[in-house]
Amino acid sequence: xxxxxxxxxxxxxxxxxxxxxxxxxxxxxxxxxxxxxxxxxxxxxxxxxxxxxxxxxxxxxxxxxxxxxxxxxxxxxxxxxxxxxxxxxxxxxxxxxxxxxxxxxxxxxxxxxxxxxxxxxxxxxxxxxxxxxxxxxxxxxxxxxxxxxxxxxxxxxxxxxxxxxxxxxxxxxxxxxxxxxxxxxxxxxxxxxxxxxxxxxxxxxxxxxxxxxxxxxxxxxxxxxxxxxxxxxxxxxxxxxxxxxxxxxxxxxxxxxxxxxxxxxxxxxxxxxxxxxxxxxxxxxxxxxxxxxxxxxxxxxxxxxxxxxxxxxxxxxxxxxxxxxxxxxxxxxxxxxxxxxxxxxxxxxxxxxxxxxxxxxxxxxxxxxxxxxxxxxxxxxxxxxxxxxxxxxxxxxxxxxxxxxxxxxxxxxxxxxxxxxxxxxxxxxxxxxxxxxxxxxxxxxxxxxxxxxxxxxxxxxxxxxxxxxxxxxxxxxxxxxxxxxxxxxxxxxxxxxxxxxxxxxxxxxx
Numbered sequence: 029x030x031x032x033x034x035x036x037x038x039x040x041x042x043x044x045x046x047x048x049x050x051x052x053x054x055x056x057x058x059x060x061x062x063x064x065x066x067x068x069x070x071x072x073x074x075x076x077x078x079x080x081x082x083x084x085x086x087x088x089x090x091x092x093x094x095x096x097x098x099x100x101x102x103x104x105x106x107x108x109x110x111x112x113x114x115x116x117x118x119x120x121x122x123x124x125x126x127x128x129x130x131x132x133x134x135x136x137x138x139x140x141x142x143x144x145x146x147x148x149x150x151x152x153x154x155x156x157x158x159x160x161x162x163x164x165x166x167x168x169x170x171x172x173x174x175x176x177x178x179x180x181x182x183x184x185x186x187x188x189x190x191x192x193x194x195x196x197x198x199x200x201x202x203x204x205x206x207x208x209x210x211x212x213x214x215x216x217x218x219x220x221x222x223x224x225x226x227x228x229x230x231x232x233x234x235x236x237x238x239x240x241x242x243x244x245x246x247x248x249x250x251x252x253x254x255x256x257x258x259x260x261x262x263x264x265x266x267x268x269x270x271x272x273x274x275x276x277x278x279x280x281x282x283x284x285x286x287x288x289x290x291x292x293x294x295x296x297x298x299x300x301x302x303x304x305x306x307x308x309x310x311x312x313x314x315x316x317x318x319x320x321x322x323x324x325x326x327x328x329x330x331x332x333x334x335x336x337x338x339x340x341x342x343x344x345x346x347x348x349x350x351x352x353x354x355x356x357x358x359x360x361x362x363x364x365x366x367x368x369x370x371x372x373x374x375x376x377x378x379x380x381x382x383x384x385x386x387x388x389x390x391x392x393x394x395x396x397x398x399x400x401x402x403x404x405x406x407x408x409x410x411x412x413x414x415x416x417x418x419x420x421x422x423x424x425x426x427x428x429x430x431x432x433x434x435x436x437x438x439x440x441x442x443x444x445x446x447x448x449x450x451x452x453x454x455x456x457x458x459x460x461x462x463x464x465x466x467x468x469x470x471x472x473x474x475x476x477x478x479x480x481x482x483x484x485x486x487x488x489x490x491x492x493x494x495x496x497x498x499x500x501x502x503x504x505x506x507x508x509x510x511x512x513x514x515x516x517x518x519x520x521x522x523x524x525x526x527x528x529x530x531x532x533x534x535x536x537x538x
Contacts, residue, residue, distance in 0.1 A: 047099030052083040052115050075112040081313035081395035083115040102401035122384040122398040127373050130366035132359045147333035151294035151515040157258045160301035161231035162452045162514040164292050166201040168237045169224050172209030172244035175268050179203035179239050182278040196290035204529040209246035216535025222422025225254035226448035235262045235285030242269030300334035305451030306409040309439040312394025312459025316405020319457035319475040319491040325503040327411035338449050339410045340433040340442050342372040347400030348407045355415045364418035390460045425450035439464050440530025465521025469513050488520050
């Protein structure tokens with residue numbers, strides 16, 4: 029875990045009001061009932077104990093009136109709230125409803141940021157198609173769950189084979205098991221095939237073994253047809269039912285791929301070569317103050333250098349989508365984004381669920397009350413960059429700038445979708461902590477220093493220091509760590525061998 033440079037830090041205040049129009053402040057440490065807290069020029073006496081990360085009222089709020097945080101509405105008061113009251117799920121509720129009729133009303137025409145002449149570099153693997161990997165790995169992708177364990181056994185064998193290539197810059201052999209690929213129909217099967225084909229195109233995969241059974245719905249030939257020709261030189265196919273000894277056949281394919289990859293070498297590449305995925309999981313009320321704004325700084329730095337970043341978790345932009353829509357670079361991008369948001373809301377409604385069925389129990393315990401509040405913190409991961417593209421689940425990144433990707437908030441599904449879209453490194457903010465990792469380096473950024481101290485085996489970076497040392501110092505330290513990990517230093521998920529995929533299951537199972 030990396031910290032910012034040592035600096036004499038000023039003491040933290042007890043609480044913070046984020047925007048001048050906010051009706052609430054956020055406790056930065058546990059506060060006691062009866063305690064008087066200074067917030068700006070006001071002195072507030074607390075009527076109840078306020079846990080760290082939770083909110084209390086700065087002004088009287090009438091029943092039914094909006095409550096503001098981040099300078100925006102995060103919900104409605106369900107009862108009258110007095111100055112100094114704890115503001116949470118007992119006295120505030122969401123104002124979100126169903127679909128919205130959005131109208132394109134561009135502000136000043138958004139443009140890509142000017143490229144920095146002094147943009148930093150990292151050591152990456154340049155692929156024949158011009159993309160750059162932060163890793164050089166063999167990925168074993170089963171078409172169907174029936175051969176998932178075979179893939180895992182082959183990955184173990186592949187790891188041992190790397191040891192016989194001591195001078196090779198090969199980072200590992202990994203199998204990504206899943207339970208799908210058969211007994212699926214229509215769009216559900218289409219989603220599984222699309223995500224696996226897109227994963228096979230990720231620049232971190234210096235070699236790919238497509239592993240099929242033979243009788244599954246997700247047929248190998250159809251899957252192979254989805255993969256561009258320029259990726260085929262480093263791709264091998266194994267049909268287990270067609271082989272007398274499927275393990276020996278897989279071993280031969282691995283030996284072939286590893287021999288090719290043994291010639292690969294890292295070389296200096298500009299920051300613009302990084303494809304950055306951004307994600308949050310187990311958020312708390314500090315996520316929108318520390319970790320997510322820091323990730324937004326990284327998004328802007330990569331895009332300013334001419335690179336690309338991918339934002340997903342569509343249900344976690346509900347209530348904050350206008351902040352992204354205002355940054356759409358064209359009416360077409362605006363229409364695709366607004367359609368995606370409404371389509372995802374309709375997905376909830378068609379299943380009899382409210383669009384506001386969020387935050388999670390962990391989010392609530394951490395101080396987040398409504399989906400609007402969670403979303404306003406979450407979209408900060410997208411920085412200030414223009415939204416240049418919107419892509420469907422299973423599609424691949426094709427534009428510089430900020431791309432919005434269709435996927436749910438589920439950690440395994442969304443991190444997999446980011447890797448399939450082409451992310452070569454993912455920044456993952458968390459206020460509660462999780463060991464989960466995706467196929468690409470998944471840098472865990474703790475929103476609070478207590479979590480970073482408690483879980484050093486999970487956490488790569490302590491964003492809590494942004495409150496004491498300042499955003500600039502914390503951003504400088506985080507960028508340095510990103511460049512080191514992109515150059516080959518293991519992220520915590522890699523050191524812990526925490527790698528998995530999750531495929532979005534939406535349809536009927538036979």
